[in-house]
Amino acid sequence: MAGAGEEAAAIGDLFLILMVGAAVIWSLVVGAAVYAHRRRAHPGLEREARLFVIWGGVVFPVLLIGALLVWGLFLLKGITADEGDLTVRVDGERWWWRVTYETPTGDVVTANEIRLPQGRTALFRLTADDVIHAFWVPALGGKMDMVPGRETTLALTPKKLGNWGGLCAEFCGGAHALMRFDAVVMAPDAFETWLAREAETAQVAADDPGFQVFLDEGCGACHTIRGTQAAGPVGPDLTHLAGREKLGAGLYEMTPEHMARWITDTHAMKPDIDMPPYPHLSGPRLDTLVDFLMRLE
Ligand code: CUA
Numbered sequence: 187m188a189g190a191g192e193e194a195a196a197i198g199d200l201f202l203i204l205m206v207g208a209a210v211i212w213s214l215v216v217g218a219a220v221y222a223h224r225r226r227a228h229p230g231l232e233r234e235a236r237l238f239v240i241w242g243g244v245v246f247p248v249l250l251i252g253a254l255l256v257w258g259l260f261l262l263k264g265i266t267a268d269e270g271d272l273t274v275r276v277d278g279e280r281w282w283w284r285v286t287y288e289t290p291t292g293d294v295v296t297a298n299e300i301r302l303p304q305g306r307t308a309l310f311r312l313t314a315d316d317v318i319h320a321f322w323v324p325a326l327g328g329k330m331d332m333v334p335g336r337e338t339t340l341a342l343t344p345k346k347l348g349n350w351g352g353l354c355a356e357f358c359g360g361a362h363a364l365m366r367f368d369a370v371v372m373a374p375d376a377f378e379t380w381l382a383r384e385a386e387t388a389q390v391a392a393d394d395p396g397f398q399v400f401l402d403e404g405c406g407a408c409h410t411i412r413g414t415q416a417a418g419p420v421g422p423d424l425t426h427l428a429g430r431e432k433l434g435a436g437l438y439e440m441t442p443e444h445m446a447r448w449i450t451d452t453h454a455m456k457p458d459i460d461m462p463p464y465p466h467l468s469g470p471r472l473d474t475l476v477d478f479l480m481r482l483e
Pocket residue numbers: 278281318319320354355356357358359362363365
């Protein structure tokens with residue numbers, strides 16, 4: 187069946203078999219009921235009926251459901267594998283995604299955008315910071331719960347290039363429906379280039395006027411920009427913010443207009459989130475800050 191990843195295809199096949207199988211069995215059961223209704227009693231009927239119940243009602247379902255169970259368990263083993271060509275940790279936050287690539291040279295932290303190399307198996311190690319979330323990229327594979335204090339795993343092997351989009355699939359509070367992310371499948375070479383760049387620190391001049399506004403407003407208390415003194419652990423890492431396709435966890439195109447509105451009218455853009463709005467910012471001061479953020483590529 188269609189899908190952009192191996193695991194989605196396997197789940198799609200299972201779904202198709204279940205649906206077709208259910209339709210066939212439903213037809214047989216209805217057929218048997220109609221047949222029984224029209225059948226006239228005769229001396230051997232009771233024995234025939236008993237045999238029919240034993241074969242059709244016990245042996246056949248046990249074999250069929252047993253086979254489906256074994257198939258399903260193998261499939262589950264594949265999609266919750268504990269090995270991959272790369273490992274990505276994702277923490278569910280309210281209401282965004284903290285993303286950490288584990289590389290031989292150390293962790294690379296980003297947020298709300300997951301880039302994956304085509305044809306490689308990515309092992310996701312999932313957890314949550316506060317409440318239960320669920321990680322789901324429908325085009326690539328199954329969903330998996332993210333539980334505080336516990337780690338779950340999920341393997342995804344994307345086959346097709348593109349941005350397939352992901353979302354939270356477990357009701358987790360106010361902005362649950364707006365807890366989305368981008369899942370971008372890239373050619374392996376392009377992915378390696380992207381990851382190497384993502385690992386770099388930001389190039390920020392100490393006297394950058396936009397960075398001064400950033401610090402003055404206290405943004406660095408919550409956000410980290412690697413390579414600067416802004417090292418807040420609360421909100422998304424902003425080191426390569428402008429390199430992401432979307433703003434606000436998969437919600438808005440990354441444009442200066444959206445950025446300005448995000449800062450000043452935050453809760454109209456995304457209700458209930460912890461980030462406070464900065465409505466007092468306007469004019470050149472806001473422009474300077476937005477310009478600075480849009481240079482964090
Ligand atoms: Cu996170 Cu719903």
